[in-house]
Amino acid sequence: MKRLLSFFLCFGILIFWSSCRNDFEFTPSKGQLEFAKDTIYLDTVFTNIGSSTYNLKVYNRSDEDIVIPTIQLENGENSLYRMNVDGSTGLQNDTQIGKFFENVELLANDSLYIFIETTIDIANPDLGALENQFLYTDRILFDSGSNQQDIDVVTLVKDAVFIYPNRTPIDDDDNYIIETLTFDVDGDGTPDETTLQGRFLEDSELTFTNEKPYVVYGYAGVGAGKTLTMEAGARVHFHADSGIIITNEGTLNINGALSTDQDLLENEVILEGDRLEPLYEDIPGQWGTIWLYNGSKNNTINYATIKNATIGIIADGNQDAPNDKLTITNSQIYNVSSFGIRGTATSITAENLVINNSGQSAFAGTYGGKYNFTHCTIANYWDTSYREFPALLLNDFIVDENNTLFTNDLTEANFNNCIIYGNDNPEFLLENEGSVFNYKFTNCLLRFDNDNLEGTGNYNFNNTLFYVDNVFNQDPDFKDPFENRMQIGSDSKAKGIGSSDFSVSNDILGSPRSGAIDAGAYNFSTFED
Structure with a gap:
């Protein structure tokens, strides 16, 4: 009986409380909306390519539930912008979809989102005579008359x-x-x-x-x-x-x-x-x-x-051609989801090349080939996901879909005055299955600290047929490798370890190499704190 009385008492209080509320009474806005930003920049788009969708958050800081009589684009049905207000596309006639909204409700101390995007044809005759790029602008108008508020919308369009x-x-x-x-x-x-x-x-x-x-x-x-x-x-x-x-x-x-x-x-x-x-x-x-x-x-x-x-570059075949398949100089390859450069039985000469942030290897010379790299920074500071391979991978074989192994000569792979480094260890891997596997690292800064491999097979660093005057596992002091700023700092162990026998006259920024030679694509002299 007590439970029944308690139920009726609570039910009565609930009815009384509800009857005193004005849940569905909205008062017109009075021009006191607040906005997360005063201008919406849709960044740069190409003509006829749709933009990303951007948003504007609109706040009602008052204690009243309000209704915004109108939200519209100033250019009306001719506007090249489209809006969505909290999931609504507004009036449903063909010319005003996404352009005009009526009686938008906003609860007390609440907010709503306006999403906006555009597609613009730079050749549209209504836009007048245009050069290769122009700014397209409009305004979002909230209400009208003395209560009107507005937000600018700006897009740079390129031809x-x-x-x-x-x-x-x-x-x-x-x-x-x-x-x-x-x-x-x-x-x-x-x-x-x-x-x-x-x-x-x-x-x-x-x-x-x-x-x-x-x-x-x-x-x-x-x-x-x-x-x-x-x-x-x-x-x-x-x-x-x-x-x-x-x-x-x-x-x-x-x-x-x-x-x-x-x-x-x-x-x-x-x-x-x-x-x-x-x-x-x-x-x-x-x-x-x-x-x-x-x-x-x-x-x-x-x-x-x-x-x-x-993959930045795929180079296939032509290992024995009279001229190299690819000569790449003074260049940068960044932020690739697989390999920076993947060579297969090919020939590549590289000078002042920087590769960084690759989902697998920065450089992979596979199925043999011929490679000569001088003053290159081959690094990998990938931190987006797990990577299987080191910054540098060399092998002389492929395995087909039938699990059949094929080999091809690695006729030469020379790395002179280079930095081969990264945020993993070791950062180079040498795998051979055939009889010809020629490689040499000279005056390089290398990352390889593995007690199980060091001193064995291809990793006998005392063998001067393959390793000469290298520095191992010392900090290159890159400026910010995770942001692809690969200049070396004052504490870099790449400073002064290069040899003039292999030097390229200028670094990647055009700074002359003179005196002590630094390894990698950048001179220390070009580093700016």
Whole structure:
């Protein structure tokens, strides 16, 4: 009986309390909304590519439940922005979806989110005569008259040269087939169809200038007898699963130049993803790779920055060609989800090269080959996930799908005045299954501290046929390796350990190497605290 009386008593109190509340009484806002920011910057986008979605938090700091009569874009139905207010797209007529909202309720001491995005065509005649980039602006208006409040919205839009594969419609429902590359994959002289979406560049497209950035969808192919040239200051952006492939008898020449501003890198050629927002600045794996396919030749890269790829460069075959498959100088490769450079039975010469932050190895020379690296910083401070391999990997074999082992000679692998280091240990691995496995480390700073391996096999560091005047397991004192700032500091053990016998006259920043020679791509003299 007591429980029954208690229930009725509580029920009565609840009814009385509810009858005194004005839960569903909203008063009009009085222009006292507060905002998390006074301007929404949507960062930079390419013409006709949708932006990321940005948000604005709106606060009702009062003790009253309010209703905001209108939230709208100042340019109305002509605005190139789209909004979503706490999950609502607003009026549902074709011209005002995402542009106009009525009677938006906001509880006392509560907040709501406004999400905003845009897609802008720089060639839109309504925008007037435009150069290669322009600012597009609008305002979000809250209420009207004396209670009106507003927030600015700003987007920088860039024009670009777009390279993408052809699409062939297959029905009336907007279904289509995307063009794929066909070329001699297996070296038998007969073109093979592949699943790589992309197309071969026309002759008129074989020079990338610095006038506009380039945006590549799929793989841009370079065919027999053709050369793709990238001029100093060119900017190349790749969509997901996109890249460049240089096929048999094709050539890639990246002709960057030394920059005066190391933040802007105005003269370097920069190759990265097509998302320009700061959120994507250092995210690995945004695009595919630069693929120097078997049979391509005389490829050169000078003053380039390659970042945020899956593999920075793949170089296949041509180990015994009269000229190196790839010569890469004064360049940087960062933030790749797999390998910085993966060479397979190929030949590479590198000077003043910096590789860092790779999900596997910074450099992998596999299935033999011929490699000569001088004044290179081959480092790996990857901290995003577990990595299986060290910064440097050399082997002379492959294993096929049938578990059959094939070997190929490592004719030479010379590392002179280099730094090979990272946040794991050891940071180089030498695996051989064949009879010819020639390698040598001279005047390098190396990380290898493993009692089980040291002194055995390929790791007899007292054998001067393979190791000469190296320094082991001493701090390179990089400026900030996790942020790819690989200059060496005053406490670096790479200072003065290099040999003039292998010296490249200037470091990667153009500073002359004179007097004591520092290992790696940077002189200590270029380090700034």
